[in-house]
Amino acid sequence: MTxxxxxxxxxxxxxxxxxxxxxxxxxxxxxxxxxxxYGEFFEEFLSERSPRGIHDLIHLNLIPKLNIYRKDLIPxxxxxxxxxxxNVEAVLLSHAHLDHCGNIGxxxxxxxxxxxxxxxxxxxAMLDSSPSKIxxxxxxxxxxxxxxxxxxxxxxxxxxxxxxxxxxxxSEDLINFLSLSVKSTKKLxxxxxxxxxxxxxxxxxxxxxxxxxxxxxxxxxxxxxxAIAYTGDFRLHGKNAEKSKEFVRNAKDASVLIIEGTRAxxxxxxxxxxxxxxxxxxxxxxxxxxxxxxxxxRNFERLETFLDIAKKVGRQLVITAKDAYMLHAIECADGVCxxxxxxxxxxxxxxRNKWEDxxxxxxxxxxxxPADISKEPEKYILCFSFYDMKHLLDIKPSSGAYIYSxxxxxTEEQVFDFQRLHRWLEHFNFRIYGFEVVVExxxxxxxxxxxxxxxxxxxxxxxxxxxxxxxxxxxxPVHTENPEWFIENFENVVVLRDGENLEV
Ligand SMILES: [Zn+2]
Numbered sequence: 001m002t003x004x005x006x007x008x009x010x011x012x013x014x015x016x017x018x019x020x021x022x023x024x025x026x027x028x029x030x031x032x033x034x035x036x037x038y039g040e041f042f043e044e045f046l047s048e049r050s051p052r053g054i055h056d057l058i059h060l061n062l063i064p065k066l067n068i069y070r071k072d073l074i075p076x077x078x079x080x081x082x083x084x085x086x087n088v089e090a091v092l093l094s095h096a097h098l099d100h101c102g103n104i105g106x107x108x109x110x111x112x113x114x115x116x117x118x119x120x121x122x123x124x125a126m127l128d129s130s131p132s133k134i135x136x137x138x139x140x141x142x143x144x145x146x147x148x149x150x151x152x153x154x155x156x157x158x159x160x161x162x163x164x165x166x167x168x169x170x171s172e173d174l175i176n177f178l179s180l181s182v183k184s185t186k187k188l189x190x191x192x193x194x195x196x197x198x199x200x201x202x203x204x205x206x207x208x209x210x211x212x213x214x215x216x217x218x219x220x221x222x223x224x225x226x227a228i229a230y231t232g233d234f235r236l237h238g239k240n241a242e243k244s245k246e247f248v249r250n251a252k253d254a255s256v257l258i259i260e261g262t263r264a265x266x267x268x269x270x271x272x273x274x275x276x277x278x279x280x281x282x283x284x285x286x287x288x289x290x291x292x293x294x295x296x297x298r299n300f301e302r303l304e305t306f307l308d309i310a311k312k313v314g315r316q317l318v319i320t321a322k323d324a325y326m327l328h329a330i331e332c333a334d335g336v337c338x339x340x341x342x343x344x345x346x347x348x349x350x351x352r353n354k355w356e357d358x359x360x361x362x363x364x365x366x367x368x369x370p371a372d373i374s375k376e377p378e379k380y381i382l383c384f385s386f387y388d389m390k391h392l393l394d395i396k397p398s399s400g401a402y403i404y405s406x407x408x409x410x411t412e413e414q415v416f417d418f419q420r421l422h423r424w425l426e427h428f429n430f431r432i433y434g435f436e437v438v439v440e441x442x443x444x445x446x447x448x449x450x451x452x453x454x455x456x457x458x459x460x461x462x463x464x465x466x467x468x469x470x471x472x473x474x475x476x477p478v479h480t481e482n483p484e485w486f487i488e489n490f491e492n493v494v495v496l497r498d499g500e501n502l503e504v
Contacts, residue, residue, distance in 0.1 A: 002226050003503050004256065006496035007064040009478050012036040013262050014099025016478055017064060019086060022224045025202035027114075028091045029220065029230045029258065033102025033135065037062050043413065050134045051152045053144060054078070054106055064499065069106050072143050073134065076150035089202055090114050090165065094232025095217035096122040096298070099479075105137040105162075112163035113138075114196060114205065117170045117333035118216025121177060122298065125329035128182045128355045129322050138162070139178070140188060159183060161191030165199045167207035167218065170333070177332040182354040208247035211240035213299045213456025215330060219247045221254055226504050229254035229470065233262070233479065236462045237272040237454060238301060244458075248469050256504055257472040261480030262457035271454040273305060279451045280403055281309045283433050290377035290400035291315070292430070294385045295453075298326060300338075302405060303383065307341060310381050318343045318368055319383045324359045343368040345382065348394055370394035386417050389424040397428050404434030407455070408448045418446035464489065474504060 002022045009016035015034025019026055041060050042048065048056040053073035057063045058080070067085035074080055091107065093115040094100050101123065104113060113120070124139040132142065132155075140161045144153035161178060170193060181188035196205060203222040210219045212233045222228045229251035234244045251257065284291050295302040303319070310317040319327075319342055327338045344359065346367045352360070360367075373380050374395050384391065385406075402425050409415050422437045422444065434452035437444045458466065467475055467490055475493045477486040483495040494502055 001503055002224050002228065002256075003501055004228065004258075004476065004496065005499060005501040006476065006478060007066075007499050008032075008034055008037075009099075010495055010497045010500075011481065011483055013479055013481060014097075016094075016100055017103070018230070018258060018478065019088070020203070020222060020228060021086070022202055025087055025089055027089055027202060027205075027222070028107075030094055030100040030232070031091050031104045031107060032100040033098050034062065035099055039411065047133075048135065051147070051154070053134065053153050057106070063103055063106065068108055068111075070109050070141070072145070073106060073153070075153055076146065090199075092205065092207075092220050092230075093119055094219065094230070095119055095212055095214050096126065097214060097233070100232065101138055102135060105134065105141055109141070109160070109162065112165050112192075112199075114165040114167060114199075114201075114207075116207070116209070116216040116218050117166050117168055117174055118330055119218075120164050120166065120170075120193075121174060121329040121333040122214070122216060122326065124178055125326050125355075129325055129353070132183065140191070142186065157186060159186050159188045161189060163191045164193045165196055166193060167196050167205075169195060171335060173332040173335070177329060180358075182358070184354060206250070208243070208250060209240070210234040210244045210247055211236065211238040213238075213296065213301065215300045216333070219244075219251075221251060226256065227254040228256040228258065228504075229472070230258040231260050231466070233260050233457060235456055235458045236465075237459070238456075239273055239304075240301075248466050251470045251472075254470060255473040256476065257467065257470050257474070258476045258478055259463065259466065260457065261463060261477045261482065261486060263455060263459055264463065264477070264480045264485040265482035266460075268459045268461055269450055271450070271459075273301060273454050275451060276302070276405065276454050277305050277308065280306065280405065280433075281312060283401055283403055284309050284313050284315070284381065287401035287431070288378055288399075290373070290395070290397045291381045292384050292400065292402045293381055293405055294403065294434075295383070295405040296407070297323065297385075299406075299456075300327075300330070306381060306383065306405075311341065315379055315381050316343050316368075317341070317381050317383065318345050318373070320345055320388065321347065321356050321359050323383065324363060324366075325355050328359060328362060339363050339366060342366065343380075345384075345391065346370065347391065386421045386424075389421065392424065392428050397430075399429040400431070402430040402432050402434075403452055404432065404448075405452045406434075407453065409446055415445060419444050422446075460485070474502070476502070 016030040018029040179190040
């Protein structure tokens, strides 16, 4: 008998926390941050307080009420002893997007993360290059100590690496990268790393690479009393579609399919990485001045798409130092250097972070100054997004093209950002592709133009194809705002909301 409990992520896009247990031993499939739930209470300048550990998250029901968290994150005025404790032996991470990994750092430090070498490297690089808050402490964490007032937790002086179990063999470079401390005053004690076949797990676990909008994404099949397949996030319309199909072929012996349904509520549109390539190429070919490509950080496949475009038209692709650090991390995992045909934007700033010293020492010759871009803007494609608009004040372009190649805005705050982005682009005389701003009841609103972005998620017709091909006894939809679509379209659909459980 196998028990499956979906603690979170059944009816929202992301926040997946799925617990699978057999004979009292279990694993979590992802332990992500639920942005929809966080957003009900928090915004940029109002967030959970790190010195209060998990207190705020428990009280606002943003993480499940379970006794599975790090002991050092529990202040004196929070009692978790009455919450159920689970025998969690590992977290299987599907990929390094925060809605899948963002709450792992809160889990009891003895629980290892099972993941691909690339995901592990990205978790480390993401934390290295962001301010330490408890919500980002996944790859390593600083053990908290009770303050003089024991309701307040203070940070220790040493960072401790979490234990990782690699689904594939790992390199010495990855180990060195995980041991490297880049936080100014802190030491880093690296955690253990081993391979999946050296590690005892409650289930036999097989990992499959799948196509998604980040490298290192995996689906899993767990074999115990029954076989359970978990898609993570995936798609069938990117360059690595074949890999997703290989997983589907192997999932045919699974009796339970846990499947993402991000696009279950949207109409299918014909989109692919290839269509994005062709449309963006046309824009760049027709543009005379500076070109800016705006896509999500860590969408490396889109980065490759723009690199191909740049090569084809004889321009140079310029990325930010942070992007370069991510590429350094991935290189530590898979040994492939992706920097050789790219330049790094030289930000005008007073101080540099320690992680950027690594980028500088490795690729110092690849830096390009805003003054050089200013002289010959037609030679470059800049990979910038809204938050990089300030750098245009140093480049001072007289005109250009801006390609928005990312997902549509959903929240009110994102809509405001688009109004500001539009103002910046207007100021510098840019032509905009991928979105336009329209007046709606005296207010400006973004309207998105298809063809410049392809989703990281499977379309409805692809979801249907996967479910029919796997033909499981039970379908459990997650990562969707529309579980009803699954109920209406397939037999044997079970929606497990907020801690509901199924025995198979
Ligand atoms: Zn994702």
